[in-house]
Amino acid sequence: MSIVRKAALLATAAGLITATAAYASQEKSMTASKTAAVEAKVDQAKLIPRDDLFGNPTRAGGQLSPDGKWLSWLAPKDGVLNVFMAPAADPSAAKAMTASTDRPIRQYFWAPDSKSILCIQDKGGDENFLLYGVDVASGKETTLTPFEKTRVQLVGASTIQKDKLLVGLNNRDARFHDVYLLDLGSGKLTEVLQNDGYAGFLADNNLHLRMALRPNAEGGMDYFAIDDGKIADKPFTSTGLEDSLTTSPAGYTTDGKTLYWLDSRGRDTAALYAQDVATGERKVIAENDKADIGGVMTDPITGEVEAYSVDYLKTEWTALDPNIKASLDWLDSKFDGEFGVSSRTDDDTKWIVWNDPVSAPSKTYIYDRKAKTLTDFYTTRPELAGAPLQPMHPLEITSRDGLTLVSYLTLPPGSDSNADGVPDAPVPMVLLVHGGPWARDGYGYNSYHQWLANRGYAVLSVNFRGSTGFGKSFIEAGNLQWGRKMQDDLVDAVAWAVDKGVTNKDKVAIMGGSYGGYATLAGMAFTPTEYACGVDIVGPSNLETLLKTIPPYWEPVIAQFHQRMGNPETPEGLAMLKERSPLYKAGDIMRPLLIGQGANDPRVNKAESDQIADAMKAKGIPVTYVLFPDEGHGFAKPTNNIAFNAITENFLATCLNGRSEPIGETVKDSTAEIIQGGQFVKGLDDATAK
Numbered sequence: 001m002s003i004v005r006k007a008a009l010l011a012t013a014a015g016l017i018t019a020t021a022a023y024a025s026q027e028k029s030m031t032a033s034k035t036a037a038v039e040a041k042v043d044q045a046k047l048i049p050r051d052d053l054f055g056n057p058t059r060a061g062g063q064l065s066p067d068g069k070w071l072s073w074l075a076p077k078d079g080v081l082n083v084f085m086a087p088a089a090d091p092s093a094a095k096a097m098t099a100s101t102d103r104p105i106r107q108y109f110w111a112p113d114s115k116s117i118l119c120i121q122d123k124g125g126d127e128n129f130l131l132y133g134v135d136v137a138s139g140k141e142t143t144l145t146p147f148e149k150t151r152v153q154l155v156g157a158s159t160i161q162k163d164k165l166l167v168g169l170n171n172r173d174a175r176f177h178d179v180y181l182l183d184l185g186s187g188k189l190t191e192v193l194q195n196d197g198y199a200g201f202l203a204d205n206n207l208h209l210r211m212a213l214r215p216n217a218e219g220g221m222d223y224f225a226i227d228d229g230k231i232a233d234k235p236f237t238s239t240g241l242e243d244s245l246t247t248s249p250a251g252y253t254t255d256g257k258t259l260y261w262l263d264s265r266g267r268d269t270a271a272l273y274a275q276d277v278a279t280g281e282r283k284v285i286a287e288n289d290k291a292d293i294g295g296v297m298t299d300p301i302t303g304e305v306e307a308y309s310v311d312y313l314k315t316e317w318t319a320l321d322p323n324i325k326a327s328l329d330w331l332d333s334k335f336d337g338e339f340g341v342s343s344r345t346d347d348d349t350k351w352i353v354w355n356d357p358v359s360a361p362s363k364t365y366i367y368d369r370k371a372k373t374l375t376d377f378y379t380t381r382p383e384l385a386g387a388p389l390q391p392m393h394p395l396e397i398t399s400r401d402g403l404t405l406v407s408y409l410t411l412p413p414g415s416d417s418n419a420d421g422v423p424d425a426p427v428p429m430v431l432l433v434h435g436g437p438w439a440r441d442g443y444g445y446n447s448y449h450q451w452l453a454n455r456g457y458a459v460l461s462v463n464f465r466g467s468t469g470f471g472k473s474f475i476e477a478g479n480l481q482w483g484r485k486m487q488d489d490l491v492d493a494v495a496w497a498v499d500k501g502v503t504n505k506d507k508v509a510i511m512g513g514s515y516g517g518y519a520t521l522a523g524m525a526f527t528p529t530e531y532a533c534g535v536d537i538v539g540p541s542n543l544e545t546l547l548k549t550i551p552p553y554w555e556p557v558i559a560q561f562h563q564r565m566g567n568p569e570t571p572e573g574l575a576m577l578k579e580r581s582p583l584y585k586a587g588d589i590m591r592p593l594l595i596g597q598g599a600n601d602p603r604v605n606k607a608e609s610d611q612i613a614d615a616m617k618a619k620g621i622p623v624t625y626v627l628f629p630d631e632g633h634g635f636a637k638p639t640n641n642i643a644f645n646a647i648t649e650n651f652l653a654t655c656l657n658g659r660s661e662p663i664g665e666t667v668k669d670s671t672a673e674i675i676q677g678g679q680f681v682k683g684l685d686d687a688t689a690k
Helices: 003-044 050-054 322-334 447-454 472-476 485-499 515-526 543-548 552-565 571-579 582-588 606-618 638-656 684-688
Strands: 060-064 070-077 080-087 107-110 116-121 130-135 141-143 152-156 164-173 176-183 189-193 200-203 209-215 221-227 248-252 258-263 271-276 282-286 293-298 305-311 315-319 338-344 350-356 363-368 373-379 392-398 404-410 429-433 458-462 508-513 533-537 593-598 623-628 673-676
Touching: 050 447, 050 638, 060 107, 060 338, 060 350, 070 107, 070 373, 080 116, 152 200, 164 189, 164 200, 176 552, 200 248, 209 552, 271 293, 271 305, 282 305, 305 322, 315 322, 315 338, 392 485, 404 447, 404 485, 429 447, 429 485, 429 515, 447 458, 447 638, 458 485, 485 508, 485 515, 508 515, 508 638, 515 533, 515 582, 515 593, 533 638, 543 552, 543 571, 543 606, 582 606, 593 606, 593 638, 606 623, 606 673, 623 638, 638 684
Parallel strands: 429 458, 429 508, 508 533, 533 593, 593 623
Antiparallel strands: 060 070, 070 080, 107 116, 116 130, 130 141, 152 164, 164 176, 176 189, 200 209, 209 221, 248 258, 258 271, 271 282, 293 305, 305 315, 338 350, 350 363, 363 373, 392 404, 404 458, 623 673
16 A cells, blocks of 8 residues: 555544544533533422422311211321311311321221211331221210220221221231221120131121131132131132232122122233122123223222222223213313222212322312212312422333333423423433332322422332232242342333433432332442442341341231242241342442431331441441331321431432432421431531531
8 A cells, every 4th residue: 555545544534533533522512511401490490398298288088978978188287187077068167086196197087877087096107006986976086996016907897887897906916816896886896706817807798707818828818708707617719829919809799799809810910800609600890911900999888890990001990880980081071180089978979089180289179970060179288389390201111031110200390391201411310119019109199209300300110020010920020039130120220211311320319118228228239339329218128137027917928928038947048038138238338328217117127227227337338327216117207207308308419419408407306316327418417416
């Protein structure tokens, strides 16, 4: 080759290199410019106060009494959620029916005879729930199950014996609930059946026990007929492990002739069946290939199924009864977003209906079916009206081995100018992992999604394998996969988000509670460079000790835990549980971690958080540990929840440079104890200084 030719080629190559470098520099500059523009738009959005998202709702839990004469709801009284009531004809004549001064009342329901309001309450989050009744006429409150260290269960209610309930009590043996007939008028408890090994019971409308459920060695359930109070010697049907979370009886019709089932036996997703009790003949009422039949509406008097729901990406209702279809269609024409029926009168003329627009505060209405009118009942959080709430994007993400992971993404305000579900430039992201793990994330308003998006983060929730609602094979795919394939699904979802331009790989936090807390610890310990930081809320760090300290009333289903998680009673099972326990890899954690724990948690013992916090501290790894002495498995008191969230958003701001509202007085106003690591969270030491 001639010198001239070589010189020409070298010049051309040099020109290409220069052009490529210039292009790369230009693209980098454009990316930086897009990122700056997105950040500016996000910063312009109003910062939604934590109190508006996590403080007490104005009202919640609206119900109608069965006779239609009364309205009831939850609302703050002296800063604590209590039950209020008013005549349906005069909602303005409201009065508080309970007087809790410490823990909020979160669960209540009407007695079938409409003469009293019933609620359950524990102490300090210990989950020993007792049943309380408040007489509508006198306002007198009675402890209907006055026992220590006892957890009540509702076994049956009736439209015939409206002044009585069947309840389960584990005051004799903490492992098992004996069945009692409770007279709501006198408070008298009469033993119906002593339980020496059954997980639950099913009663008919006459308050007669008809079925007993007992776990079997295969990890499923045996179903026994009960005749005249006597349990049969042999089960009339059974499930194995694979159907244990997707098959269950769904109740009898009032006449006792039909038994409904949600059942996955012989199929993948759970279908709705009707079984003729006399002949045993079964027929399919509803089925769906992608998701389990999730819920049903039944006639308040006859108990017959009138509609059913399927929740895949969103919840969809299908009516079987033409009158119910007409009502649901009419409501659908009136609402944007999701809606549902939360309460019905016995004569079915009036309903309580909620509407969730997702990006606006949810509202609740009184629906008069005959008049076809909707009357405003309340807006749950009116302070969020006009706030920059964001839409939620349902997604399907494919795992590395081909599973479809139904997921939900929320983006920061101003970041997605064309509303295509992808920000104009990558933003920091929080991977928010649900608990359970045998549960699921769904579509709708989510206070954590809205809060974190408002602070400048994309928020991604993933239904990893083992999540419920998508058929039994999807659940089975999670067996013995804690810390492995279940964790891989989360990593795959992050990879999807990076590939789509939602976020950058080095700007992802992982956060969750219960199993989500475990996933956070596992992510930080097993893949130490995958996440920029983590927030663990009541998550187990040691699977061996977790299984040793579960509540005694879980004992009937312990075989299922062993088969789905690992059996500590076998050498190989114990070895696997230790291998999958983040505690033993605490020294590998490289990035900052925040831990929140309730001291009275009966599910995930305080020692679970103590162990990993101590192990990290011993190795000089940044960890901030916050303990609440009056909480259990999660933070029920709004002041405590707000305090931990104040710490969390400032922790995330320290790690990912998102927006944050100052901690202020929130920690001092709560019972939070900063066990260690206050210096690793922006403003925390100053906020706790005396």
